[in-house]
Amino acid sequence: MLTIAMPKGRIFDEALELLRRADYALPPEFDESRKLVIDVPEEQMRFILAKPMDVVTYVEHGVADLGIAGKDVLMEEERDVYELLDLHISRCHLAVAGLPGAKMNEIAPRVATKYPNIASTYFREQGEQVEIIRLNGSIELAPLIGLADRIVDIVSTGRTLKENGLVELERIAEVTSRLIVNPASYRLNGGNIERLVDRLAAVIPQS
Numbered sequence: 001m002l003t004i005a006m007p008k009g010r011i012f013d014e015a016l017e018l019l020r021r022a023d024y025a026l027p028p029e030f031d032e033s034r035k036l037v038i039d040v041p042e043e044q045m046r047f048i049l050a051k052p053m054d055v056v057t058y059v060e061h062g063v064a065d066l067g068i069a070g071k072d073v074l075m076e077e078e079r080d081v082y083e084l085l086d087l088h089i090s091r092c093h094l095a096v097a098g099l100p101g102a103k104m105n106e107i108a109p110r111v112a113t114k115y116p117n118i119a120s121t122y123f124r125e126q127g128e129q130v131e132i133i134r135l136n137g138s139i140e141l142a143p144l145i146g147l148a149d150r151i152v153d154i155v156s157t158g159r160t161l162k163e164n165g166l167v168e169l170e171r172i173a174e175v176t177s178r179l180i181v182n183p184a185s186y187r188l189n190g191g192n193i194e195r196l197v198d199r200l201a202a203v204i205p206q207s
C-alpha cells in the first residue's frame with residue numbers, strides 16, 4: 001500500500017488527470033467529495049488531500065510515502081525528501097516584479113513575498129540587502145500601496161501583473177510540479193515506487 005499526498009487547489013486536477021492517463025482507476029469521489037483521505041484498494045493506494053505547501057511536511061514525516069509538490073514549494077522548504085520525477089504540470093515561474101521605473105528604496109529596500117527563503121537567497125546572491133515582508137497571498141498588492149518596492153511571486157500568464165500595472169523585472173526559476181518521496185519509504189518500497197514512476201513517466205506531457 002502506498003500513501004500519496006495530493007495538493008488541493010490548482011495542481012490537483014492536472015495531477016488527477018495524469019494518474020488517470022497512467023491507467024490508475026481513481027473513483028468519482030476524487031472529483032466530487034470533500035473527503036481528505038481516499039482509499040483505492042484496487043490499486044493498493046491511499047490518497048491524502050493536503051494544502052500544497054503542506055505536502056512536503058506529510059512526506060518528510062513519512063505519513064505519506066509520496067507527494068506531488070510545486071518546485072517553488074520544494075525550493076522554499078528545503079525538506080528531507082527526494083525528488084523523483086518532473087511531472088511537467090502546473091508550469092509557471094518565479095519572478096521579481098515591481099512598478100515600472102520604480103527604483104529600490106536605497107535606505108531600506110523591501111520585498112514582499114510568500115517565499116521568504118527563495119527571496120532572501122536570491123537578493124543575497126545579487127549582493128543586495130533587503131528586508132523581506134512575508135505575505136500569504138495577493139502579493140501584487142504590496143507595491144501598489146507602498147508596502148514594498150518589489151515582490152517575488154509566481155507568474156503564469158502574466159495577467160495578474162498586467163492588470164495591476166506591474167512589470168516582471170527578473171526571472172528567478174522555472175516551476176513545474178514534482179513527484180517527491182520519503183527517503184525511508186523509497187528504501188523499503190523501491191519496487192512499487194519505481195513501477196509508479198515508470199507508469200507516470202510514460203504519460204507525462206512533453207514540453
Ligand SMILES: Nc1ncnc2c1ncn2[C@@H]1O[C@H](COP(=O)(O)OP(=O)(O)OP(=O)(O)O)[C@@H](O)[C@H]1O
Nearest residue numbers: 008009010011052053070071072090091092154156
Ligand atoms: N498562476 C499559477 N499558474 C500555474 N501554477 C501555479 C500558479 N500559481 C501557483 N502555481 C503552482 O501551483 C501550486 C499551488 O498553488 P495554489 O494556488 O493551488 O495553492 P496555494 O497558493 O499554495 O494555496 P492557496 O491559494 O489555497 O492558499 C504552487 O505551489 C505552484 O507550484
Ligand SMILES: O=P(O)(O)OC[C@H]1O[C@H](OP(=O)(O)OP(=O)(O)O)[C@H](O)[C@@H]1O
Nearest residue numbers: 137138139153154155156157158159160
Ligand atoms: O500570471 P498569472 O496567470 O496571473 O498567475 C499569477 C498569480 O497566481 C498566483 O496567485 P493565486 O491565484 O494563487 O492567488 P493568491 O494571490 O491568493 O496566492 C500567483 O501568486 C499570482 O498572483
